[in-house]
Amino acid sequence: MEWYGVKNADTIDSPALLVYKDRVQDNINLVLTMVQDPGQLRPHVKTNKLVEICRMMLDSGIRKFKAATISEAEMLGMAGAGDVLLAYQPVKPKLLRLLKLIDKYPGTKYSCLVDNISSARLFSESLSNQGTERRNLQVYIDLNVGMNRTGIKPADAFELFNELQRLSGIEFKGFHAYDGHIRDSDLEERTAHCHRDFNETEELRKKIEQAGHQLPLLVAGGSPTFVIHSTKQNTECCPGTFIFWDKGYSDTLPEQDFQYAALVLTRVVSLPDKNKICIDLGYKSVASENDLQNRVYFLNHTCLKPFSHSEEHMVIELEEGHNFKIGDVLYALPIHICPTVSFFDRALIVEDAEIVDEWRVVARNRVITC
Template sequence: MDWYTVKNVDDIDSPALLVYKDRVMDNIRKVLTLVELPQQLRPHVKTIKIREVCTMMLDFGIKKFKAATIAEAEMLGMAGAEDVILAYQPVKTKFLRLLKLIRKYPGTQYSCLVDNIDSARWFSDLISGVERAENRVPLQVYIDLNVGMDRTGIKPEYAYDLYHAIRSLTGVKFKGFHAYDGHIRVSDITERTAQCDRDFHQVELLRRKIMEEGNGLPLLVAGGTPTFTIHSKKENVECCPGTFVFWDKGYQDTLPEQDFLYAALVLTRVVSLPHVNKICIDLGFKAIASENDLQNRVYFLNHPSFKPLSHSEEHMVISVEKDHGLKIGDLFYALPVHICPTVALYEDIFLVKDAESSINWKVVARDRMITC
């Protein structure tokens, strides 16, 4: 049997997301070997969205996390995470939800991002009122730095004044800097390291300038999967890989030095034979991430030569040789090129252990709201 084969596959309707528990655990063990201490890791759970998988990381000593949504942050509170950054600068509605979250899960230290003084002052005014009313400690904030993504954040060369302005406010407390470098994706690790060092040069100058004032070297929360091993070698840095838990074809092809295991697949079936050299499977837009071009969305482990011909909401048509021998109901084990948005398409996953699926886990943080 191939590692991905599921014995009781007839019990699973398709399309379905399969997660292989032992391979997830192997990936968690692997990521711990790539840093000196578990404390250097702050995995991003935007890929995972499953409480039980977060609990697995907690069991391995990983206690700090990053979340993209309030629902992901609440999932981590439910799991008992010690420290969670909302990797977002919240506007009013989201900020009020964050305050509800803080009240509901007092055992979890929550923080958020800020990249301008107006938002910081607004946070300060609101949280100061809550603090007086409820005797609460200030909200910790990280200054979000723009190191090349040009999506959010302040340029490092302008962040020094913002740092001092925030330190003068009540209700909020500067915790450190945050910088996401998703634009750094070059395959060669030497080139990737060089680009990372260039793009973070101003960040290091900023941190050293603050340290020279006698305040210590500020914490930096940095990177994603492509750069986390680079950042892990720096002083007082927490790094934020996320995809490593499930892995995908995209990173397998572009990050050759990271040998994590595929741990999540989509099970799909042949639903029609429309032509002698075409088959149709139930793997539509709603079943697998489709933001890439058609030829860069999926790889079929048990049919590696097959390529998509067309894609729609419920169906994917594949070009095949005339004598393909496939029948209605035949299985395809589909490896997503991008696993993160694929997970978000499913309400639950089928957990596979010892080649059998026996339980389902909810993708609880797929929802925009759990309770807060």
């Protein structure tokens, strides 16, 4: 049986998210070898959304994390994480949720992003309204290094840094920069691209150091660039997809040897024509932002190509005379695993080719308690 095969697959309703626990641990062990010190790692948990996975990282010596949503941040509080960066600039309703989260999990040090003085003043005023007992809100200035999504240009950030020093209730912790636009397949070209786009950021950090401050911490990078950033002084790296890996990054980051650790089990549910089969892998079960031929790869039938896709179904065209029967199982490897996980409310845990447990995908919800 191949590594992905499940002996008791006939007991599983489909589509189902399968997580291979031993492979997850292997990926955690590998990422720790790719940096000089575990303290350099601040993994992004948007990929896994599972308390149990976060505890596996904690048990392996990883202490700091990054989250995209309040629910992911709360999941980390539930797991017992010590340091959590909400990689988002909250507007007032989300800020109030964050303050509740800080109160609920006092053992977790929470922080968030800011990229303008108006938001920083909102933070300061909201903290003042909460009373004098509240500790300062820790913030990272979000830098735009070419992603052009959020953040302030590094050339304009020195002034914001100075203004933050004067606001009550705000504690500057460092800079954050996400460089998801850097995706060169060739590592040498990707490295050069990364250095070019972060040149102004390094100049900014040196300018602040020359002004009499410590060299600010930089939280940067995702899966394509985290190893590049790991060579920089006072820098934390934020890979996320490594925990489960996917076909997209496996194809574009050939130098990284993480293992596939999460799949979707799907089945043939209809034979609509002599040269077509229909499976229960719709939009609601696998990330579908890419074009039709770049959404999923079937490990046990690698030649299959999607013909059409809808909410609950995927139709696959093949040659007449095929041997597929209704009920046949396919093991689908997502091209993009991160949004795929969020479609499922539970993950089935595979060990020794059998389903041994199920874990709630708790952070797929917009709200847990806070």
